[in-house]
Amino acid sequence: MDADWQADLELWLDPFLKGLGNKTRRRMCPAYIAGLIGPGDRKSIQPMAARASEISYDRLHHFIGAGVWDSAPLETALWEQADALVGGEKAWLIIDDTSMPKKGTSSVGVAPQYASTLGKQANCQTMVSVTLASGEVPVMLSLRLFLPDSWTQDDSRMAKAGVPAEFREPKSKPSIAIDEIDRIVAAGVRFGCVLADAGYGLSAPFRQALSARGLRWAVGIPKHQKVYPADVKLVFPVAGRGRPRLRHVPDIKSVAAHTMLENAKWRQVSWRRGTKGRLVARFAAMRVRIADGAPQRIGAAGAQHMPGEEVWLVGEHRSNGERKYYLSNLPGDTSVKEVAGAIKARWICEQAHQQLKEELGLDHFEGRSWTGLHRHALMTMMAYAFLQYRRLAQAGRKKKSLRTAPSTQSASSPASHP
Template sequence: MESHSRSSDWQSELNVWAQPFLERLAHPSQQHWAEVYLWGLLGPGDRKSVEAMASRVAPGATQQLHHFLSTSSWDPGPLETMLVEQAQRLVGGADTVLCVDDTALVKKGEHSVGVAPQYCGQLGKKANCQALVSLTLARREVPVCIGLRLYLPDIWVQDAGRRLQARIPLHMSGHPKWRLALDEIDRVRAAGAVFGCVTADAEYGKAADFRAGLAERGLTYAVGVGPTQKVYPADVRLEEAPDRATGRPTKHPAPSVDSRSIADTIAALPEAAFRRLSWRQGTKGPLQADFAAVRVRVGDGPLMSKNRHLPGSAAWLVCERRLSGERKYYLTSHAEATTLEHLAAAIKARWVGESRRTSR
């Protein structure tokens, strides 16, 4: 009796929470089977196949549940909008961070849409999986995922037969992950999401178009980058290039100094530029690392020659030197007056629950 009571309690609470979402589905039968599907996903039992879930929460109705999932046509847009509205109510605001990241679903077969051998963060290596671009609103220690978009690898984009069999419209072309992320950011902002900073790892941060897209949208960002990214000193000047005696005339002005890699730029800083900061209490004490920041102009302006770029946008170049000696590099678009503590906090906010910190 007690077990039955607990089962009824969680289902009742789930029904209350899900009701605003279910109301966004147009047809009563869809509302019913969506509710049943949620019971199957969140309830007891390890196996989450349609047959296994139906046997637990809807005995004898396997075909109806399967029809809802694979055949019934419904618009996810209203549900996605409701999710953003609920997340905004819980954690949204100017002090909230929007974390852009990858979410991988490990698969053994090859028929799930988008499955391919690709990097899987869950395993820390390349594996057969689906990759999704995820957006998460995070404030203090509370994260709420508000967006997931499936990434379609080239192996799927270029295989018309495979796409046809999986019912992927042939007019849909594959997009890089950073483009999917920008599209999702536009969607959640239109739905009412408010946040103060966008964070992402180097998979996204290395794309100049992604950084430019965030800047065009008036969004502050703190993103990872690789050590070979070129930067210029903040006071670099553009000078008229001297006329050539022969050959084509020079199209672009010349920077007053050459660009350097991020790694070399940080290596040239004095040791005094690094400060040890702690951003959160861990299970074994404060989480700490040494941070240094320098104002730069990113080498992502117009292309000059030999794959060299003119100075582009101004940014903070931040280095995190971990206690193990490993170095991580970031570019942030925070204002010039931003403190090192604030820059480090923005960077660490990507790891949910790590945005609280103190400095010493």
């Protein structure tokens, strides 16, 4: 990074600093973010303070852990900057979670749970993430801690970690994600489609909440998710004896997603160019109705969920033999290539998680409180947004210089891509 980045950071942070009010806090915020961006392998408060001789450890620690300031104005400024960078109808809003392995039991939210980073159970903290992305440029908007049952069932433990009263009720990750989406939508952030993996897509309330808000979505599902053919009909069953039936029932049983696609037409689809050429897999797609309506007993078939929304059911056969399944409420006239492109756009949030940890120290925070963890996470997201801003600005300058270069320059000179 060039030597001017700190001057650029001060200018870029101006809308954020206005929300902090106090002069000391307006000094601490740029210092903390500069510490995250600057050199050094460890991005916890003590080593950052040691590298910045003009800012003491005590002041940085107080700013993040105990200072009396509201993060909402900074979040609003972050979302405005993110929307200006990558927002729009072609942007994706990607829901995921990221885990941070942690020793001990005192840090807020830490517990033995599935760690997505490690792919197994581990003692860790898990944060639900919301990323706004356009093409290959992600900007993280939100990181909200998930509290396992071992925490929500222990009021004294939550009080000791400073968990605010409004966050002490048990909430699933999909429910946390919907809360964050509501805040982001209310702030006017623009995007065209919500993406999520099967950890969220298997939740009928999550999918239904997105549709109820008029949002487009494409989500992973387990292969055993039940669906109906799109032309399923609701009929009155004939009662062999007793009173006539009062409710309609489907005229066909629901089946698992992988069964529905067994006889579908599969075709090779390329959705994006990667570093080693076009990315290709085999896809099949058909219109179905999700079996996620109210449960109802249907004769010998037992309890069945009634047909819900009509959507795309998509299957993917990868070159390594792996098979994945998805649902999307994109319009019925959307091409298979477009549906596949939406499904596969989710990968970019994993890159953002990795960069937030490896380059900006998201998982280096050593405090134990709810407030401290979320403020540290907010600072890392602001630092990441600033780096994306500089990346796009530099790419724009390079493209402009290529366009205005003398005609003697080789036409094959490579352009820079953001």
